[in-house]
Amino acid sequence: ALGDESKAEEALSELEQDIATTRANFQSIVEDAPKALVLAANRLVGGNIFAITSQSYLGELMEELGFELVAPENGKNSAPLSLEALPELNEADHIFVLGYSMGDESAQQPDDPDQLLQQQTAGIEADWQENAIAQSLSATKANQVYFRTYLLWNGLNGPIGTRLVLQEIEQMLMQR
Known part of the structure; x- marks a missing residue:
């Protein structure tokens, strides 16, 4: 399949359709609450915090889904x-x-992928729950803060990774 331009175009077309379908599935939610902040962070205090911008693959995807990035x-x-x-x-x-x-690095890494992913968010999620600034934010008060792993959301910038992100976004928004 490498070098087969028609298969590449077909894959991109399918991905564009998946994005459009996902956007349609939660369009009313995004219309009512369009502004999204995407943070990458390991800890709130003494850690690194970054806002994902529209200049990134993930930022572009969020905008394609109808969000206005903050x-x-x-x-x-x-x-x-x-x-x-x-x-x-x-x-x-x-x-x-x-x-x-x-x-x-010397700690035992879990064999279960779900445990590994949970381990990636445990620190920042605990910090968020205990931090007065994080708890003062409108999205926190409205129960609209979602914790996911940076590895999946920003590390797989292609059709497979995008589909994983689409599935997770749809699950999160439809559960609220």
Whole structure:
């Protein structure tokens, strides 16, 4: 299949259809609450926090789904943030927090993929629940904060990864 331009065009066409279908499935939710903040973070205090911008693959995908990204524009695919800057982005209706763990390399890594993914978000999710600034945000108060793993959402920038993100977004939004 490598080098077969017709198969590549077919795959891209199918992906575009999947994006359009997903967008249609939760269009009313996005119309009512269109602003989304996508954060990549390992910890809130003493960690790294970045806002994903429209310059990234994931940012473009979110906009294709109808979201208006809330992020400082810096011409790059992400913008570093401090915890104290989060209230400046309080206009977000939804916050997607993409956690990652730099964990202890000597620690036993789980064999179960679900446990591994949960391990990637555990630190940032615990921080979020315990932090007054995070808890003061409108999206938190409206129960519109979603925790997923950075590895899947930003590490697989192709048709397979995009479909995984589409499935997760649809599940999250339809459950609310």
